[in-house]
Amino acid sequence: MRRTTSLDVARRAGVSQSAVSRTFTPGASVSAETRAKVLEAADALGYRPNKIARSLITQRSGIVGIVVAYLDNLYYPNVLEKLSRELQENGFHALMFFTHQSSDKMDIVLGELLEYQVDGLIIVSAGLSSDLAARCAASGIPIILFNRTLDDETLSSVSSDNVDGGEKVARFLLRCGHERIAYLAGWPGSSTDRDRRLGFTRVLSENGRGLYRDDVGHYNREEACAATRRLFAAPPFPDALFCANDHMAVAALDVLRHELGLSVPQDVAVVGYDDAPMAAWPSYALTTVTQPPDAMVPEAVRILLENIDASASRPRQVKFIGELVQRKTTRPCL
Amino acid sequence: MRRTTSLDVARRAGVSQSAVSRTFTPGASVSAETRAKVLEAADALGYRPNKIARSLITQRSGIVGIVVAYLDNLYYPNVLEKLSRELQENGFHALMFFTHQSSDKMDIVLGELLEYQVDGLIIVSAGLSSDLAARCAASGIPIILFNRTLDDETLSSVSSDNVDGGEKVARFLLRCGHERIAYLAGWPGSSTDRDRRLGFTRVLSENGRGLYRDDVGHYNREEACAATRRLFAAPPFPDALFCANDHMAVAALDVLRHELGLSVPQDVAVVGYDDAPMAAWPSYALTTVTQPPDAMVPEAVRILLENIDASASRPRQVKFIGELVQRKTTRPCL
DNA sequence: CTGAAAGCGCTTACAG
DNA sequence: CTGAAAGCGCTTACAG
Numbered sequence: 001m002r003r004t005t006s007l008d009v010a011r012r013a014g015v016s017q018s019a020v021s022r023t024f025t026p027g028a029s030v031s032a033e034t035r036a037k038v039l040e041a042a043d044a045l046g047y048r049p050n051k052i053a054r055s056l057i058t059q060r061s062g063i064v065g066i067v068v069a070y071l072d073n074l075y076y077p078n079v080l081e082k083l084s085r086e087l088q089e090n091g092f093h094a095l096m097f098f099t100h101q102s103s104d105k106m107d108i109v110l111g112e113l114l115e116y117q118v119d120g121l122i123i124v125s126a127g128l129s130s131d132l133a134a135r136c137a138a139s140g141i142p143i144i145l146f147n148r149t150l151d152d153e154t155l156s157s158v159s160s161d162n163v164d165g166g167e168k169v170a171r172f173l174l175r176c177g178h179e180r181i182a183y184l185a186g187w188p189g190s191s192t193d194r195d196r197r198l199g200f201t202r203v204l205s206e207n208g209r210g211l212y213r214d215d216v217g218h219y220n221r222e223e224a225c226a227a228t229r230r231l232f233a234a235p236p237f238p239d240a241l242f243c244a245n246d247h248m249a250v251a252a253l254d255v256l257r258h259e260l261g262l263s264v265p266q267d268v269a270v271v272g273y274d275d276a277p278m279a280a281w282p283s284y285a286l287t288t289v290t291q292p293p294d295a296m297v298p299e300a301v302r303i304l305l306e307n308i309d310a311s312a313s314r315p316r317q318v319k320f321i322g323e324l325v326q327r328k329t330t331r332p333c334l
Numbered sequence: 335m336r337r338t339t340s341l342d343v344a345r346r347a348g349v350s351q352s353a354v355s356r357t358f359t360p361g362a363s364v365s366a367e368t369r370a371k372v373l374e375a376a377d378a379l380g381y382r383p384n385k386i387a388r389s390l391i392t393q394r395s396g397i398v399g400i401v402v403a404y405l406d407n408l409y410y411p412n413v414l415e416k417l418s419r420e421l422q423e424n425g426f427h428a429l430m431f432f433t434h435q436s437s438d439k440m441d442i443v444l445g446e447l448l449e450y451q452v453d454g455l456i457i458v459s460a461g462l463s464s465d466l467a468a469r470c471a472a473s474g475i476p477i478i479l480f481n482r483t484l485d486d487e488t489l490s491s492v493s494s495d496n497v498d499g500g501e502k503v504a505r506f507l508l509r510c511g512h513e514r515i516a517y518l519a520g521w522p523g524s525s526t527d528r529d530r531r532l533g534f535t536r537v538l539s540e541n542g543r544g545l546y547r548d549d550v551g552h553y554n555r556e557e558a559c560a561a562t563r564r565l566f567a568a569p570p571f572p573d574a575l576f577c578a579n580d581h582m583a584v585a586a587l588d589v590l591r592h593e594l595g596l597s598v599p600q601d602v603a604v605v606g607y608d609d610a611p612m613a614a615w616p617s618y619a620l621t622t623v624t625q626p627p628d629a630m631v632p633e634a635v636r637i638l639l640e641n642i643d644a645s646a647s648r649p650r651q652v653k654f655i656g657e658l659v660q661r662k663t664t665r666p667c668l
Numbered sequence: 669c670t671g672a673a674a675g676c677g678c679t680t681a682c683a684g
Numbered sequence: 685c686t687g688a689a690a691g692c693g694c695t696t697a698c699a700g
Binding site for chain 1: 676677678679680
């Protein structure tokens with residue numbers, strides 16, 4: 001079954017193919033009469049302009065690639081949906097590319113991306129070697145890192161101020177009088193983990209403290225559960241646990257309460273990061289630091305589209321300040 | 335900055351443009367020597383074939399549209415990730431289209447989809463009027479409904495047997511000796527809600543029972559919370575509650591335990607549907623019916639790709655049987 | 669195996 | 685405002 005093309009419409013409407021093209025090009029000059037004839041014929045034939053063909057000549061595909069490593073951290077589905085909808089409202093669409101945490105596969109993914117002639121790229125929740133980042137920047141296609149940053153600032157990014165967030169948690173825990181403070185790390189290579197830890201331990205040491213215990217969960221539920229067991233293997237137990245994200249904090253909470261029989265916050269205080277949806281669910285009521293997607297997503301899309309329009313502009317790093325929201329996994333304190 | 339094209343590569347390699355095209359077309363005939371020259375030149379120039387241009391002539395975009403209404407039900411991010419990865423492994427990619435539960439926006443979405451010349455369509459978690467379904471079928475593009483079915487069978491679908499699932503839950507609850515059984519409905523227009531309820535109430539009435547109480551949550555957390563409050567507004571309370579999906583069951587659990595101070599399963603048994611990730615988390619340990627995405631996703635993709643290859647084949651409905659998995663929101667019973 | 673050429677379905681100067 | 689024509693970057697018969 002042949003697709004109906006602009007030529008079919010032109011013939012039926014008794015006009016040139018150019019006229020058809022023009023009536024479907026916003027801002028092109030067509031007389032009301034011609035437009036009406038075209039529209040009628042198009043309607044009768046069920047014609048729709050072929051975006052693919054159009055993109056070949058306009059050099060604009062209207063497609064933005066979104067690279068994601070995983071979706072099991074509840075924070076990300078939310079971000080993904082918002083990004084997609086925001087893109088849609090601006091006439092773009094998201095082409096999904098799933099990769100893995102380790103950046104071995106990123107090469108392949110990136111190659112495929114470029115083949116699709118995407119207009120831009122949003123990299124979410126995925127590690128990116130600086131080597132790869134450099135190649136991306138060199139490719140000339142506008143890229144924005146969401147919730148990740150790069151030390152050398154070769155790429156634009158939108159994230160929250162993770163150092164500040166880590167500091168806030170440390171100050172809060174200290175104020176609550178905690179003594180044996182532990183850290184459950186995320187993916188050690190990620191900027192998020194590094195910065196949250198940095199802010200956290202800096203405030204601790206400014207107050208003459210260090211991490212009482214320290215383990216790694218790689219932002220993964222199973223590993224976070226295992227790490228929690230190790231962290232609480234021998235007394236004296238930590239009396240506060242800062243988890244590098246909510247997804248792990250929830251896992252830790254489950255282990256603490258249901259396996260180890262500890263009470264939160266009486267025996268241990270638990271703090272997460274992200275303010276993912278389930279953090280607000282009463283069963284968890286997790287104290288955490290927000291990374292407001294309602295502000296971050298539109299900003300990320302704005303910057304990206306700006307770069308697509310004027311690809312000359314230089315990389316920009318935008319950081320949002322998160323807030324500590326106290327719920328019930330920590331004792332009330334000012 | 336002009337993109338580097340096959341012609342650039344041809345010039346540098348000293349061969350024809352066709353030769354370049356051939357070395358990037360699997361199965362085309364090129365001598366080893368020519369191929370080597372081309373590959374070298376391509377590498378030097380950072381050339382990648384333009385899939386968009388290719389698709390214009392091959393009539394294959396390699397893009398499959400995925401239509402989703404929302405991602406806050408945790409079952410879906412999981413499905414989406416699996417669908418995407420499965421597609422990727424088969425050389426396709428997913429273009430996301432977010433719509434809304436109500437099918438008003440589906441028209442627009444569908445139009446955009448067709449403009450992108452997607453090779454196929456997967457509709458997940460979204461309502462589709464039979465009118466729209468007919469138009470889809472008429473468009474000639476292969477479509478598969480995931481987790482939804484259509485009465486008139488004009489479209490292929492992969493789902494679980496929701497009638498059977500509803501029956502299983504009813505039999506189980508009856509066996510456990512429950513007397514006042516309530517149903518928390520999802521989206522009334524959806525096939526999932528209709529079938530789960532159908533199987534559920536059928537077994538109930540076969541045993542001389544009816545629904546003790548009945549309310550609607552529209553598969554939405556807030557509404558499910560409100561519905562739960564209504565269901566438990568006055569004694570005697572229901573002693574069992576079947577929720578049309580896990581997302582609402584978890585909401586109900588939160589209200590029951592944390593607002594109403596009821597014990598689950600002592601005061602009320604709660605059963606969900608989906609076996610979404612959080613159903614297995616110890617804080618919920620929800621008894622539920624599985625809809626195995628590990629089996630359903632590959633099958634959905636298989637059928638779709640089959641239809642893309644031989645677009646003549648007629649619509650097919652595949653149903654998977656789910657299992658009731660007993661966890662801790664119901665009393666142990668055989 | 670290889671190259672010249674037509675064509676996929678559009679947009680966009682260029683004349684009129 | 686309108687049409688004929690060139691061209692976006694490929695693939696693919698067609699000859700050789």
